[in-house]
Amino acid sequence: MTERKTSMREKTPVQKTAGTRRAALCLTALSGLLAALFLISFVLGRYDVPLSQVARILVSRLVPLEKTWSPNMEAAVINIRLPRIALACMVGCCLALAGTAYQSVFQNPMAAPDILGASSGACFGAALAILLGFSRGGITGMAFVFSLVTVVLVYIIGARTRGSRVISILLAGVMVSSLFSAGTSFIKLVADPSNELPAITYWLMGSLSGARLSEVGFALIPMTIGAAPLLLLRWRINLLTLGEEEASTLGVNTGALRLTVVLCATFLTAASVAVSGMIGWVGLVIPHLSRKLVGNDCRYLLPASMLMGASFLMLVDDISRNLMTTEIPIGILTAFIGAPFFIYLMTRRGNAL
C-alpha cells in the first residue's frame, strides 16, 4: 500500500520531465551548435588562421599563453573578426528574441520585430544622420533614438484609439511605419547621389561589415536591458497569448506586462537595427523554427530562439563575407534564405501556422 502510494506520488515529476527533457536536450544541442559555429567563424576569411591558433589567441586574452601566432593573425582575429562575429551573434540573438516576444504579446504568429515600426524609424534616423553628415557613431545613435521614438508614438496612438487595444496598436504600427518609410524615401530623393545616397542605400540593406568593438559595447547595454526582463518574465509571457481578458482573470496585470514586453522587445530591435541596419526575416523565421523544436512554452522558447538566432546570423554573416570577393549585404542574404524557407514551412503538408 505504502509502496503504491509512493509510485503514485512520483508519477507527477516523471511525466513533467518527459516534456521538459526534450526541451532541455534541444537547448543543450543549440548551445553546442552556437559554440562550434562561433569558433569556426574565426577560421573563415581571406587571411588564413588555423583553428588551433584561433583558440590560442582567444584564450590568451584571458590567460597568458606562449605566442605561437603572428601579429597579423592576432589582428585579424581580435580586431576584425571578433567584433563582427560578436555583433552577428548579438544581433541575431536579439532579433529572434524580440520577434518571439512580439508574437506572444500580439497573439500573432506573423508578428516580427519591425511590426511596430522600430525598423522604419531606425532607417529614417540613420538616413537623416547620413544626410546631415554625422559620424558612424552618430548614425547609430540617431537610428536607435528614432527607432524608440517611433514605437512610443505607435503605442501612444494605439492607446488613444477605441476598440481592441492590440489591433489598434498594430494598425498604428502600420501607419506610423509607412510614414517614416515615406520620410526615408524623401531623404533619399534629396540626398547627394554621389556619396550620401549610396551610403544610405547600403545602410538600409543591412550589414555587419566594419564592425568595431566600440559598437559591440554600445549595443550590449540596451540589449541586456531588453533581454533580461523578458527572460525573467518568461512564464508570465505565456499567459499573454491567451488574450487580455483571460490572462487578467488568471491574476496577471496584462496592461503593465504587455507594455513591459513591448518596450523590452523594442529596445532589442532598436539596438540591433542601429548597429546593423535592416536585417529582416531573422525575427520571423527563427521564432517559428524554435516553436517547431521546443514548443510554444516561453520558458524554453525564449532561450531556444536566442541560441538559434545567434547561430543563424553568424552563419549567414560567414556566407556574406566569404561567398564572393565583394561582400553581400547580410540583409539581402537573410531575405534570400528566410523568405523561401518560410514559404516551405507554410506549405509543408499538415503544418498549420
Added chain:
Amino acid sequence: MSLCVQKLSFSYGEQPVLEDISFSLEKGEFLSVLGPNGVGKSTLFRCILGLLPGYQGSILSDGEDMRRLSGREKSKRIAYIPQINRPAFGYTVLDTVLMGTTRQLSLFAQPQSAQIRQAMDALERVGAAHLTQRDFTHLSGGEQQLVLVARAIAQQADILVMDEPTSALDYGNQLRVLGLVRELASEGYGVLLSTHNPQHALTFASRILALSGGRVAALGKPEEVLTRELVLRLYGVNAVFADTSGGRVLVPLMD
C-alpha cells in the same frame, strides 16, 4: 465565501445594458443565468470578473468591494472558465492548467513541483489526467472544456464563472461538463453559469437568475420560477413541462 451583486447597472455609452441587477451567490450554489441573446449575460459576467470597471452599484466578495481588490486578489476569489476558443499558440494540457496557478507565483517565478502537483490533481479531478502531455489545440471541444475547468480548479478560487461553457459542445459533452460542474458545486464551489438552454438550468442548477430587457425577470429555485410564462417572456417560445422518471422536462410546442 459569497458574491453579492447590488443594484448593478451598466451602459455602453448612452445604451443601457444592465439595470438594477441584484442577487447573491453562496458557496455550494449553482446559479444559472438565463436570458435571450444580447440581454447582457456576458456584460454581467465581465462586470463581475472586473473586466468592465465602469458600472454603477456594487459587487461585493465577502463584503469587500471588488473594485478595491487587486487583479491578483480577484483571481484568488473568482475563476473564469471561458468558452473554448482557438488559442493563437498551442500549449500542452499540463502547461495550460499550470497557467491557473500563476496567481500563487511571484512576478519572475516559474511553476514548481507544488504547482505541478496541483495541476495534476485538478486534471485528475475532471478526469483528464490521461491528456497531460497532449497539445491543447489538438483536443476535442469536450476535452478542451474539461481542461479549462481543471485550470479553474488549479486556480483555487471559491467561485467559478462560466459564460455559456456548453455552446460549442455536442449533446453528450454538454451533459458531462454540466454534471461535473454540479458536482463541483456540491463540493463547495459557488458556480455562476450562463446557458442558452433552459432545460440545463432545470436539470442542473440550484437557482436561476433570468434576465429580460437588462433587468432581473426572475430569481429563485428552478422548479418555482421557471414557468411557461417565463419561457415565453424570455424566448418567445410556447412550451409545456412534463414530469418524467428522469426529472422535469421542458418541451417546446411547435405549430
